[in-house]
Amino acid sequence: MEPTQQVVNVLQAATVLLLSPLLAGVLARAKAWTESRTGPSVFQPYFDLAKYLRKETLLPDGASRVFIVAPLVAFGTYLLISIVVPIITPYPIPYASSVDFLGGGLLFGLAGAVTLLAALDSGSNYTALGASRTVSFAAFGEPTLIVVFFAVALITGTNNPYVTNNLLSSSTSAYLAPTHLLVTAAFFLLLLAEIGRLPVESAGLMEFGMLEDGRQFEHSGRLLGILRWNGWMKQFLLCSVFLNVFAAPWGMIAQPTVLGALVNVGVLFGKQLVLVAGLVAIEATVAKVRLFKIRDYLALAFSLAILSVFAFAVLGAP
Amino acid sequence: MDLSAEVLALIGVGVLLTSLFLQSESFVDPLIDGIALQSLLLGVLLGWLAWTEHSVDLAFLAGLTVVVRAIVIPYVLRRQIRAFRWRIREVHAANRVTGHALAAVAAAIVAWFVFQQTLATVFPQTGGALPFILLVQGLLMLATRSNTLVQVMGYLEEENAIVYAGALFASGFPLFVEVVVFLDVLGVVLVGVILSIQRDVTGSPEEVVLEELSG
Numbered sequence: 001m002e003p004t005q006q007v008v009n010v011l012q013a014a015t016v017l018l019l020s021p022l023l024a025g026v027l028a029r030a031k032a033w034t035e036s037r038t039g040p041s042v043f044q045p046y047f048d049l050a051k052y053l054r055k056e057t058l059l060p061d062g063a064s065r066v067f068i069v070a071p072l073v074a075f076g077t078y079l080l081i082s083i084v085v086p087i088i089t090p091y092p093i094p095y096a097s098s099v100d101f102l103g104g105g106l107l108f109g110l111a112g113a114v115t116l117l118a119a120l121d122s123g124s125n126y127t128a129l130g131a132s133r134t135v136s137f138a139a140f141g142e143p144t145l146i147v148v149f150f151a152v153a154l155i156t157g158t159n160n161p162y163v164t165n166n167l168l169s170s171s172t173s174a175y176l177a178p179t180h181l182l183v184t185a186a187f188f189l190l191l192l193a194e195i196g197r198l199p200v201e202s203a204g205l206m207e208f209g210m211l212e213d214g215r216q217f218e219h220s221g222r223l224l225g226i227l228r229w230n231g232w233m234k235q236f237l238l239c240s241v242f243l244n245v246f247a248a249p250w251g252m253i254a255q256p257t258v259l260g261a262l263v264n265v266g267v268l269f270g271k272q273l274v275l276v277a278g279l280v281a282i283e284a285t286v287a288k289v290r291l292f293k294i295r296d297y298l299a300l301a302f303s304l305a306i307l308s309v310f311a312f313a314v315l316g317a318p
Numbered sequence: 319m320d321l322s323a324e325v326l327a328l329i330g331v332g333v334l335l336t337s338l339f340l341q342s343e344s345f346v347d348p349l350i351d352g353i354a355l356q357s358l359l360l361g362v363l364l365g366w367l368a369w370t371e372h373s374v375d376l377a378f379l380a381g382l383t384v385v386v387r388a389i390v391i392p393y394v395l396r397r398q399i400r401a402f403r404w405r406i407r408e409v410h411a412a413n414r415v416t417g418h419a420l421a422a423v424a425a426a427i428v429a430w431f432v433f434q435q436t437l438a439t440v441f442p443q444t445g446g447a448l449p450f451i452l453l454v455q456g457l458l459m460l461a462t463r464s465n466t467l468v469q470v471m472g473y474l475e476e477e478n479a480i481v482y483a484g485a486l487f488a489s490g491f492p493l494f495v496e497v498v499v500f501l502d503v504l505g506v507v508l509v510g511v512i513l514s515i516q517r518d519v520t521g522s523p524e525e526v527v528l529e530e531l532s533g
Contacts, residue, residue, distance in 0.1 A: 173324060176324060176328065177324075177327075178327055178328055178330075178331035181328075181331075182331065293415075295416055296342075296415040296416050296419075299415070299416040299419050299420060300342070300419060302420075303338060303342075303419045303420065303422070303423050306423050306427075307331075307334065307335070307338070307423065307426075310423075310426060310427060310430065311327075311331055311334075313430065314430055314445060314447050314448065314451075315327045315330070315331075315444055315445050316444060
């Protein structure tokens with residue numbers, strides 16, 4: 001492996017690791033603006049993280065080693081994902097060839113599954129409730145994700161996100177093809193569900209709509225800090241994949257240099273700020289759907305994903 | 319795919335999405351908006367065809383579609399809703415959104431399969447299956463809904479499918495045939511509205527029977 005590639009690899013992992021709390025901070029601040037509040041500092045997630053890492057970790061009675069190890073395994077998994085998907089480079093970096101779309105989906109699934117195990121291991125009714133809710137809705141979300149992968153594979157003839165990025169950024173007709181537009185819409189609906197935004201979940205409503213946060217009730221101190229960090233990394237990664245592979249594949253510098261990669265970090269964060277504006281606009285205009293209506297929302301995402309494959313069959317290749 | 323075909327494909331998928339929305343919506347007001355949007359898309363499609371083929375007939379048809387289907391008929395239906403507020407929502411439809419959406423997708427797939435087996439060789443155009451799929455969607459709506467106004471909208475969707483098919487396959491089709499379709503639609507809407515008013519005023523013997531059977 002070339003030294004430049006090694007540096008780019010490290011830079012990409014560091015981008016996800018260090019900028020993911022900032023994205024969460026910007027999102028919280030922007031949301032506060034729409035509610036006529038000043039809101040917390042954009043660096044608040046870093047302050048929170050520093051606080052969690054200094055605090056004592058308490059373990060519930062009867063919790064096994066899974067309770068401690070699971071957040072760390074999930075953290076490692078998200079870090080691994082951050083060096084295999086297109087985040088700051090439009091060209092594959094060294095480890096990217098080891099994983100395709102399906103592999104990335106499986107890694108996200110692994111991180112989610114071990115977090116669930118930790119929630120169940122605590123023995124608390126509240127975390128078990130959060131875990132069972134998450135699984136109930138994931139059962140509707142996962143088929144959509146698989147169909148999205150099928151549609152992407154149909155567009156490019158491969159399951160490699162880098163190929164998709166290159167094709168979409170170079171071909172307007174591929175970008176405007178109904179299959180791509182529908183699959184982008186389906187993935188966006190899934191993105192909102194996965195990162196816990198309205199209309200699926202509201203972080204302000206801790207009791208009734210709790211899905212993601214419900215699983216973390218029994219964790220404290222460093223482990224809670226790592227779980228929170230995992231959530232921010234997941235959000236950053238999914239937003240990056242949505243932008244670079246589906247919605248806005250343009251703008252990244254293709255030269256495989258460290259300077260080019262550094263510029264791409266800025267490009268990516270600029271794109272993410274636009275996405276944040278979109279997310280905040282959605283949060284300001286839609287209400288949270290009732291818990292059992294989330295199924296309808298996911299059915300819509302699934303229908304769009306199926307239609308994207310269907311559009312390919314009816315209308316042919318772009 | 320060239321630009322013209324790509325625009326036709328995009329509008330066609332938009333029409334398909336509106337049909338999916340119509341299947342999964344249980345309130346009548348948004349359904350009227352949906353059918354108006356579908357008709358508007360159809361008008362845009364006809365306008366695009368008129369532009370690319372330099373056809374005055376198609377341009378006239380596009381204007382007629384927008385005025386009659388996207389403005390007049392939705393206006394008549396909205397007046398009905400205002401007159402009878404209880405029609406605003408279909409009874410017991412609240413919990414069927416998921417089922418209806420998935421049934422619509424399944425029906426679309428079956429319709430496409432049937433089209434491929436039967437008509438694909440006769441109509442080889444890109445997106446030629448879309449009007450046929452829209453027809454089946456309208457049929458599904460007629461079959462699964464019990465509200466008269468919603469059934470009228472299912473019929474409108476079927477008529478939209480016929481106009482769509484006419485625009486795609488019968489370029490240069492005599493205009494008066496299309497106008498007959500429009501008058502047909504207008505007639506059905508008026509007759510549907512009059513019949514529903516009559517039923518509200520006089521009552522229907524079937525309703526009594528149904529109530530007896532409902533337990």
